[in-house]
Amino acid sequence: xxxxxxxxxxxLYGVKRTPILSxxxxxxxxxxxxxxxxxxxxxxxxxxxxxxxxxxxxxxFKSTMQGIHDELATDYxxxxxxxxxxxxxxSHFVKDELAYTIMIRQPDFVNETIMEAAMQNVKKKKPNxxxxxxxxxxxKDGLCVQMLHLGSYDDEPESFAxxxxxxxxxxxxxxxxxHREIYLSNPSxxxxxxxxxxxxxxxx
Numbered sequence: 320x321x322x323x324x325x326x327x328x329x330x331l332y333g334v335k336r337t338p339i340l341s342x343x344x345x346x347x348x349x350x351x352x353x354x355x356x357x358x359x360x361x362x363x364x365x366x367x368x369x370x371x372x373x374x375x376x377x378x379x380f381k382s383t384m385q386g387i388h389d390e391l392a393t394d395y396x397x398x399x400x401x402x403x404x405x406x407x408x409x410s411h412f413v414k415d416e417l418a419y420t421i422m423i424r425q426p427d428f429v430n431e432t433i434m435e436a437a438m439q440n441v442k443k444k445k446p447n448x449x450x451x452x453x454x455x456x457x458x459k460d461g462l463c464v465q466m467l468h469l470g471s472y473d474d475e476p477e478s479f480a481x482x483x484x485x486x487x488x489x490x491x492x493x494x495x496x497x498h499r500e501i502y503l504s505n506p507s508x509x510x511x512x513x514x515x516x517x518x519x520x521x522x523x
Contacts, residue, residue, distance in 0.1 A: 322395035338485040343460035348422035368449040375441035398424040405497035
């Protein structure tokens with residue numbers, strides 16, 4: 320059975336263009352931190368390195384499950400890229416000053432033994448010094464307001480405004496200054512007007 324997050328987790332990844340209140344449970348990620356403009360090559364290199372590891376984990380898992388035919392997942396679709404974005408204290412919005420953590424979620428049924436083996440394999444087959452800066456961690460966003468943003472990343476403030484308006488009407492406040500973005504589209508293969516991004520604030 321192939322696990323497909325778009326189908327099995329519609330409540331998380333099938334949100335619409337209207338802000339909603341959600342409860343997000345603990346999830347495991349491969350992460351790497353950075354600072355600067357997401358349009359710069361440094362950011363793109365981190366994204367490529369993350370995907371290299373994510374696909375190595377998928378291959379290792381699929382190899383481990385080979386020959387098993389039951390209700391367990393024996394393969395899965397790699398989860399989308401996500402980003403947590405923040406500005407240093409006292410800064411105005413300047414792309415070059417953005418601090419970020421980008422990450423790719425790992426399925427709950429993939430254990431650390433598989434991840435470690437995959438990391439060792441990818442280091443040998445596709446060496447990259449960025450692997451040493453990656454780490455495995457869990458996050459639980461808890462109560463959140465989220466919505467689907469359709470269009471250019473530069474137009475996201477319009478969607479954030481809609482989220483803030485909904486929060487005000489429901490007496491909710493942001494719990495953190497950072498926000499999360501989940502990239503459902505590949506910007507190199509999609510028109511800007513059709514880009515799909517889930518935007519998320521943690522709230523209280």
